[in-house]
Amino acid sequence: MKQPTIRAAVLWSTASLFLAGCGNSKNDSNAGAPPPLKVERVEDPNIFQVEQPNKFPLVAAVEHIATSQLTTTATVNPDIARTVPVISLAVGRVVEIKARLGDIVKKGQVLLRVQSADIAGAYSDYQKAVAGEQLARTQAERARLLYDKGAISLNDFQIAQDVEAKAQVDVKTTAEKLRVLGNINLDQPSGIVDIRAPVDGVITDQQVTNAAGVAGLSSPNPFTISDLTYVWILCDVYENDLSAVRVGDKADIRLSAYPDKTFTGTVSNIGPILDPNIRTAKTRIEVRNPGLFRPGMFATATFHGQRKQKFAAVPADAVLHLHDRDWVYVPLGGNKFRRVELKAGQMLPGNMQEILTGVAVGQQVVANALEFQNAVEQQ
Numbered sequence: 001m002k003q004p005t006i007r008a009a010v011l012w013s014t015a016s017l018f019l020a021g022c023g024n025s026k027n028d029s030n031a032g033a034p035p036p037l038k039v040e041r042v043e044d045p046n047i048f049q050v051e052q053p054n055k056f057p058l059v060a061a062v063e064h065i066a067t068s069q070l071t072t073t074a075t076v077n078p079d080i081a082r083t084v085p086v087i088s089l090a091v092g093r094v095v096e097i098k099a100r101l102g103d104i105v106k107k108g109q110v111l112l113r114v115q116s117a118d119i120a121g122a123y124s125d126y127q128k129a130v131a132g133e134q135l136a137r138t139q140a141e142r143a144r145l146l147y148d149k150g151a152i153s154l155n156d157f158q159i160a161q162d163v164e165a166k167a168q169v170d171v172k173t174t175a176e177k178l179r180v181l182g183n184i185n186l187d188q189p190s191g192i193v194d195i196r197a198p199v200d201g202v203i204t205d206q207q208v209t210n211a212a213g214v215a216g217l218s219s220p221n222p223f224t225i226s227d228l229t230y231v232w233i234l235c236d237v238y239e240n241d242l243s244a245v246r247v248g249d250k251a252d253i254r255l256s257a258y259p260d261k262t263f264t265g266t267v268s269n270i271g272p273i274l275d276p277n278i279r280t281a282k283t284r285i286e287v288r289n290p291g292l293f294r295p296g297m298f299a300t301a302t303f304h305g306q307r308k309q310k311f312a313a314v315p316a317d318a319v320l321h322l323h324d325r326d327w328v329y330v331p332l333g334g335n336k337f338r339r340v341e342l343k344a345g346q347m348l349p350g351n352m353q354e355i356l357t358g359v360a361v362g363q364q365v366v367a368n369a370l371e372f373q374n375a376v377e378q379q
Contacts (some may be wrong), residue, residue, distance in 0.1 A: 046339040048376045052337045056372050058364040062144055064313040064354055066345075068305035070244045072283075074235035074253070076297040078204055079286070083225035090181045090193045093115030093215040099223065101206040105197045111223055113192045114214050122181055123189040126174035129167070136160075136167035201225040204295060231293045233265055235301045236280035244305045245270060251285050252302040255292065263287055267303075311345060312355040313362070319353050320369035321345060328359060329366035329373075338365065 032289055046332035054233045096113040099105055182193035205224035208214065209374045214222060233253055237245055247270060253263040265287030274281050285301055287293070319342070320327045329337045342358025349369070359365065366372045 010212065032051050034369065036299060044338075047332070048329070048337050048339065050335050050372075050375060050379070051335070053331070053337075055375070056329075057367045058331060059315060059318060061312040061355065061359050061363050061365065062316045063359055064311045064348065064352075065308055066311060066354070068244065068307045068309055069345075070237070070241050070303040070305070072235040072241075072301050072303075073236060074086050074233045074297055074299045076255075076293050076299060077232045078226035078228060078295050079230050079232055082201070082230065083204070084199050084225050084227075085221040086111060086195060086199070086223035086225060087217060088114055088193070088195050088214045088222055089216060090114055090116035090118045090126040090214070091216045092118070092193065092214055094210060094212050094214060094222075095192065097208065097210055098202055099197075101203050103203050105201065105203060105225060107197055107200050109197045109231065110194045110279075111197055111203075112208060112327045114195060115191055116181070116193050116214075117191070119178070119183055119191050119193060121191055122174065124182070125169070126178055129170035129174045132163070132170045133167035135163040140164040164169070167228055172355075175213045195222065197223075197225060199225055201227040215340045218281070226295070228289050228295075230286055230296070231289045231300055233287055233301055235283050235285070236278065237270070237276070237283045238282070239274060239279045242281060243301050245283060249303060252304075253285065253287055254300050255303075255307045256298040256300075258292055261292070263290075265301075308359070312359045312361045313348055314355060314359065314365055316347065316351045316353045316366060316369070317368045318365050320373055321374075327359075327369065329369055330359075331364060337372070 013278065057122050084324070092114040093116075094112055095115050097111075098113070099109070099111040105111065140160045140163070143152060143157045147154065149156040178186060178189065182195065202225065203223050204226040207220040208222035233251075245267060245341065247267050247268045251265050251266050251267055255261065255263075265285040266285045269284040271282035283301075320326055320329075321340075326342050327339050328342055330340050332338050340358055343356040345354030345356045348354055
């Protein structure tokens, strides 16, 4: 009876060891498997929840019909047709400057004084012409007396008259040369020439200093005067947008220095040649200057097309300006709201804000976005 008992015990031990080995092999096969996937829920940062949504009234976006617009950056420039260089016909040295860059000058105002040897030469020619004219007049009078008494022929008398006439022409010519050089007093010439402003305007360029030399008609010119009654607004219009701009159309101009003021100009020229690098055409707008436009200022030009478009409009208080972006709050139902980014257009009458994209007509938004934002931050 003992042998069967021992044999059964051995069999049981062997089976136990076999099962243990199988279990270990199963655990080893799972050792290289990836860890189980964990799903984490991330909340939308643009969804907000408030306790009392009734405190925030809603408004519906209304329809606004406007023409298509094109806005470009621009710069203020003087009108070339109204820009006049100040020149000096006399060559010499500057002894006094009576105007500076940026000064407003009147026509005939003395801008600078030049000491020139050209006056001496011109005055010498004038005095010689005067002396020659006096001699020619005396000889012509003598020839008339002799001709009346039959002492000379008609031909000799006519020659004397011709010499007198030519002498008078020389006097007028040399006198005019002195006046052109700037010497008005013919009896007392001065070596100092006054250079005067040819037109009214503003000095927009200065190329002369005290004791500097003036080279007459050669460049550079001492001053440049611009009449800023009208100015040019120059902007670059991309090739794809040229269909929205036409000569004769009106354009709204806003200066960066005065963003709350709008000026109206007329498109006077669209460049016939495109810039090969940036594919734009130089466009010129003429606008009357009320005194605020200064050459070099930055501006924006808005062109209004002929095609009408439909946009949404909401009260200006419904738009939140945050992080250089524009947002509105749209109800999601219950006490939840979504913050939606939009692209705002221009301000409309009645404190309304034009919405180009982001809000559809009829869509409801929170009437006061800033008040809603403050309430959310205080929660």
